[in-house]
Amino acid sequence: MKRIAFVLGLLWSAATLADDVQVAVAANFTAPAKQIAEGFEKETGHKARLSFGATGKFYAQVKNGAPFEVLLSADDSTPARLEAEGAALAGTRFTYATGRLVLWSSKPGYVDDKGGVLKMGGFKHIAIANPKLAPYGAAAVEALTSLKLLDVIQPRFVQGENIAQTHQFIATGNAELGFVALSQVMKDGKVGAGSAWVVPATLHQPIKQDAVILDKGKGKPAAQAWMEYLKGDKAKAMIRSFGYEI
Amino acid sequence: MLTPADLGAIWLTLKLAGVTTLLLLLIGTPIAWWLARTRSWWKGPVGAVVALPIVLPPTVLGFYLLLLMGPNGPVGRFTEWAGIGLLPFSFGGLVVASVFYSMPFVVQPIQNAFEAIGDGPLEAAATLRASPLDAFFSVAVPLARPGFLTATILGFAHTVGEFGVVLMIGGNIPDKTRVVSVLIYDHVEALEYAQAHVLAGGMVVFAFLVLLALYLLNPTGRKRR
Incomplete structure (x- = not known):
């Protein structure tokens, strides 16, 4: 006892x-x-x-x-x-x-460090998180609006229900590129794999x-x-x- | 009450379920026939593969389909080589996924119905000089009608109810891959509960009516023989 x-x-x-x-x-x-x-x-x-x-x-x-x-x-x-x-x-x-937004591709050399790939087009799918649900998706739409590219690029959107799924679409190569959180592709202070453009914070609300x-x-x-x-x-x-x- | 986006999603869902069911009846009938008649050792493995989607979570199916149909997967390489392009984020991709996902719900009822016919009627047809193909269409298929009815209703309904696989390979594109179940999920996540209720309530009513029809049209399900 x-x-x-x-x-x-x-x-x-x-x-x-x-x-x-x-x-x-x-x-x-x-x-x-x-x-x-x-x-x-x-x-x-x-x-x-x-x-x-x-x-x-x-x-x-x-x-x-x-x-x-x-x-x-x-x-x-x-x-x-x-x-x-x-x-x-x-x-x-x-x-x-x-958070910081990043335009990322799992292919090395695909995204240039000024995001010029957005203007050149040449991709079929660009992944973003659902802008209605995810802040990073909303920020991506704001950034594209600031760049005056939204109308051109919107038809090629594929949406992940959250930022993790968006990352998965890009990581598996099904979308050539897309907007994710910098934290998802950053490892030990630098972008781990593929190619990326860190979207300037001035292009969207913090x-x-x-x-x-x-x-x-x-x-x-x-x-x-x-x-x-x-x-x-x-x-x-x-x-x-x-x-x-x- | 229903917005254009809702109506677009409903139409897309019905189209997906319709195309999938039609394809499944075409693909599933020979498989069911073979499973019902064969004495081959392969009956076990093939039957198990057909039944896999009943057991596997849709996320597993969606995940592997995304990898297989992607640019680095064997299926994706093939479709790109064949000039179709990649299947994820397209209506065709959803159809392929749904065919896998709803396969057991079509094959199993038809297989059960074929098995229930037994050898007798087919042997009788053979003695009357009916060719195997003739016997199949004039004897086996009419006798298995309740099985086909069940298969059609279940295949259609199960595809309408599909969510996880579509979410993982669809990309939520309006009028292309945004089906009702995904739209409901969107509404709920965005806290638009009123809009979610309209569609979700509609789904409940639909599912009930489908199952009711199944039980009313097929009251002899147990006695079929």
């Missing part, structure tokens, strides 16, 4: 000291979030359980009782909306990263990505610790190494 009580006591103390935090992560932030979670676990002893997906889907799930405690959104409007609707904690919102503590994370130390860690210099360095600005 004593032994059981002892084990239970151990379990209980472990449960209070090292907590889990359920984090919903926008698809474009998948790779950095995994790295940050590792550092977070080492430093705090808490465990971050990450779910990846489209921000719009997370919104619907949170509104319908999903167990997420923190949302790392792909935009700044969804966290604001959740806060206004009382599903997120007021005063916890902050921008954890500003892609501000906000984090917020959700209702389910209220009073949870692990959720609080996650937000602190995300704001810290170590996390910022990791975030920058994937091509985000912060």
Whole structure:
């Protein structure tokens, strides 16, 4: 009996000291979030359980009782909306990263460093994330509008439901090129494979990505610790190494 | 209530399901006949391959189709060599994918119906000097009619209900690959719940009516013999 009580006591103390935090992560932030979670676990002893997906889907799930405690959104409007609707904690919102858009092809030498390939045409399919759903898709449309190329290029759009699927269309070569997040093709500070043009940030609205503590994370130390860690210099360095600005 | 985009998606979905069902009846009938009559060792493996889409998640099917039909895949190399171009993001690509995806729903009912006929009627036809082809069309096909009806309805309905495969190889192009299920998904993701309800509710009613028709038209399904 004593032994059981002892084990239970151990379990209980472990449960209070090292907590889990359920984090919903926008698809474009998948790779950095995994790295940050590792550092977070080492430093705090808490465990971050990450779910990846489209921000719009997370919104619907949170509104319908999903167990997420923190949302790392792909935009700044969804966290604001959740806060206004009382599903997120007021005063916890902050921008954890500003995303950069990149025109990318899996073929080396296909995309030049000024994006001239857009004007030359010569491709059948150009992949973008659904602009209605994904901030990177909306930014791509804005950039094409600024370049006065939208009308010419729009008929060749193929849309991924999120930025991860868009990347897949290009990576498999089914679309010759497309607009994705710089973070998806950046490895150790440079574009890993294929060819890319980092779209100048002046061509579209900044892609501000906000984090917020959700209702389910209220009073949870692990959720609080996650937000602190995300704001810290170590996390910022990791975030920058994937091509985000912060 | 329905926008032009909705109507375009509905028309596209019906067209896809219609073309797929027609192709499947043409391709699936010989396969079903062979599966029903053969004593070959290959019956097991072929039957298993036909049934794969029942078990596999559509994402697996969509993922491999995307790789196979892409510029680096064998199918994609062939279609480019043949001058058709690449199949993903095209209506033709969706038809090919749907034929695989809905195959078991067409082949299995027809196969069951052929098996239920047994050897008797065909042997009788042979003694009356009917050629095998004549016996097939004059005896086997009419006797297997309930199977064909079930196959047509299920094949059509299953293609209408297709989502994961289309999402993965379609590219969501209006009037080309944006079918109703994908459009519903778009509406839900964009929080346009009112528009989603119109289409989603329509799908529920459609599915119910199709299955109802199946049970009403085929009440002797169990006794067929």
